[in-house]
Amino acid sequence: xxxxxxxxxxxxxxxxxxLLASCAPxxxxxxxxxxxxxxxxxxxxxxxxDTFSTGDPRLDNNTFFIERVQQxxxxxxxxxxxxxxxxxQADFVVHYxxxxxxxxxxxxxxPGEPGCQGSDCRPFVYDAGTLLxxxxxxxxxxxxxxxxxxxxxxxxxxxxxxxxxxxDDAVSRIMKRFPS
Amino acid sequence: MRVSxxxxxxxxxxxxxVAGCAPMRVSSHVDRxxxxxxxxxxxxxxxxxxxxxDPRLERDAFFQDxxxxxxxxxxxxxxxxRAAAATEPDVRVHFHAVIDRRLDVNQVDYQSGYCSxxxxxxxxxxxxxGTLVIDLIDVRTNRLVWRGWAQDSVEGVLDNxxxxxxxxxxxxxxxxxxxxxxx
Numbered sequence: 001x002x003x004x005x006x007x008x009x010x011x012x013x014x015x016x017x018x019l020l021a022s023c024a025p026x027x028x029x030x031x032x033x034x035x036x037x038x039x040x041x042x043x044x045x046x047x048x049x050d051t052f053s054t055g056d057p058r059l060d061n062n063t064f065f066i067e068r069v070q071q072x073x074x075x076x077x078x079x080x081x082x083x084x085x086x087x088x089q090a091d092f093v094v095h096y097x098x099x100x101x102x103x104x105x106x107x108x109x110x111p112g113e114p115g116c117q118g119s120d121c122r123p124f125v126y127d128a129g130t131l132l133x134x135x136x137x138x139x140x141x142x143x144x145x146x147x148x149x150x151x152x153x154x155x156x157x158x159x160x161x162x163x164x165x166x167x168d169d170a171v172s173r174i175m176k177r178f179p180s
Numbered sequence: 181m182r183v184s185x186x187x188x189x190x191x192x193x194x195x196x197x198v199a200g201c202a203p204m205r206v207s208s209h210v211d212r213x214x215x216x217x218x219x220x221x222x223x224x225x226x227x228x229x230x231x232x233x234d235p236r237l238e239r240d241a242f243f244q245d246x247x248x249x250x251x252x253x254x255x256x257x258x259x260x261x262r263a264a265a266a267t268e269p270d271v272r273v274h275f276h277a278v279i280d281r282r283l284d285v286n287q288v289d290y291q292s293g294y295c296s297x298x299x300x301x302x303x304x305x306x307x308x309x310g311t312l313v314i315d316l317i318d319v320r321t322n323r324l325v326w327r328g329w330a331q332d333s334v335e336g337v338l339d340n341x342x343x344x345x346x347x348x349x350x351x352x353x354x355x356x357x358x359x360x361x362x363x
Contacts, residue, residue, distance in 0.1 A: 057278040057311040058331075063324045064209040104283055104304065123304060125283045158207035 030147035030177040038179060041144075043083045045090035046070060047136070056100035056127070058157050068164050069096055072171035073133060080180055092144060095134040100153060103128045129153040131170045147174035204347075206354040208328040216325075216360035218270070221263035222255055224248070225272030225317060234279035236338050246348050247275055251314060254356035269319055276313040279334060281306055310334035312351050316359075328355035 049066055059065050073094060074084060087093070104125050132148035149170045156166050237243050251273060252262065263269035283306050309331055316326040330351035337343045 057276065057280075057313050058207075058327075058329050060276075060313075061315075061324075062209065062327060064211070064327070102283055104285070123285050125285050125304075158205060160209045160212075163209075 026149060026151040026173070028147070028149045028173045028177065030145065030174070031143070032179065033142065033144045036144055036179070041082070041091040041135075043085040043089065043091045044077060044094050044135070045085055045087035047087075047093045047095040050097055054098045054100055056129075056157065059098060059100065064160065065098070065163065065167070068167045069098070069131070069171065072168050073175070076171060076175035076178075080175075080178065090138065093136045093138050095136060097130075097132045097134075099130045099132075100157075101128050101130075102126070127153040127157075129156075131167075131174070133171075133174050145178065147177050149173050204330055204332040204350060204354065206328070206330045206351070206358070208326060208355065208358045210327075210360065211323070211325045214325055214360075216362055219318075219362045220259075220261060221267070221269040222260045222271045222273055222316075223263045223269035225274040225315075234277075234338075237277050237279065242341060243277070243344065243348075246345055247277070247312070247352065250348050250352035251275065251356075254352050258356055258359050259362035271325065272317045272319055274315050274317070276315070278311045278313075279338075280309050280311070282309045307333050307335050308338075310337070310347075312348070312355075314352070314355055326359060328358055330355055 053060050073096070077084070077094075102125055104123060128150060129152075130148060130150045132146065134143055135145040136142065137144050151166075151170065153166070156162050255273070256262075260271075283304060285304050310333075311329055311331045313327060313329045315324055317323065318325045332347065332351070334347070337347055
């Protein structure tokens with residue numbers, strides 16, 4: 001797991017983008033390896049997809065979802081000038097993790113929260129999805145960049161067109177933070 | 181006659197326990213642009229590597245048989261036929277069932293005005309939700325071409341064979357209504 005390698009000194013880049021869309025905010029963020037010199041990296045390959053559950057049985061082993069994520073990332077990396085090559089020859093390896101969790105949001109317990117008036121303050125539950133993209137240097141096996149987005153997913157997975165659009169949007173929010 | 185609010189709440193809660201408050205949610209993903217009329221025969225695929233998430237289902241022969249029976253009937257109704265023995269089918273079917281614990285906030289009280297903001301209890305409860313996923317895999321390309329699923333509360337269902345059978349029937353029928361027909 002890459003997350004265990006986060007002890008590597010990393011610069012935390014400011015968290016940005018707080019959008020209030022349908023109650024659950026979209027949050028985007030990223031980490032950059034301290035000495036990241038992108039000029040060293042030209043080619044990439046995909047790491048094998050996760051074999052553990054996403055937390056949502058609709059998305060586990062769902063190639064429609066997996067391929068949408070990979071295609072979206074491929075598009076952004078290509079436009080940034082990176083070339084996809086066979087694994088073993090790549091300068092960096094791309095990894096993604098998707099995770100869905102149910103969250104309970106109770107604004108009643110947060111007095112003073114803006115935007116909460118009357119019936120808006122009732123507690124609600126929603127599915128929160130996190131999509132995380134890691135770029136790893138296969139020689140040192142160190143994380144060179146990590147970006148992720150978290151947002152509410154209510155109704156998204158059940159609608160294939162909406163899911164595709166949500167994946168595209170999530171990936172472009174993440175890749176926007178990638179240094180170019 | 182004036183029915184007291186608490187009686188209404190009791191009636192609604194009672195109805196929820198019997199029928200399940202939220203309706204069954206059914207949907208699917210499909211390989212768009214694929215012509216399903218090219219398919220004719222199906223057979224069962226190897227079991228999924230992911231765990232069912234509940235030992236009550238993994239070891240339940242009744243549950244497994246019932247789902248297989250329901251899927252076979254619905255596949256036939258959509259124009260598929262079971263591949264003859266020792267022949268390669270066009271598609272392989274496999275299913276996957278998961279039980280998860282989910283939270284629910286009872287919003288009925290607010291929406292119906294039984295109580296106002298200040299005196300409503302935050303009615304957060306948890307329940308068991310079952311998800312049944314059915315995959316069709318093109319044998320020639322070894323690609324997923326359709327995935328259907330149904331999600332519903334299974335409170336009081338797993339230990340009641342009649343209710344379980346009715347849930348399975350309903351889930352499989354609604355899922356297959358979304359499958360493009362074979363020739």
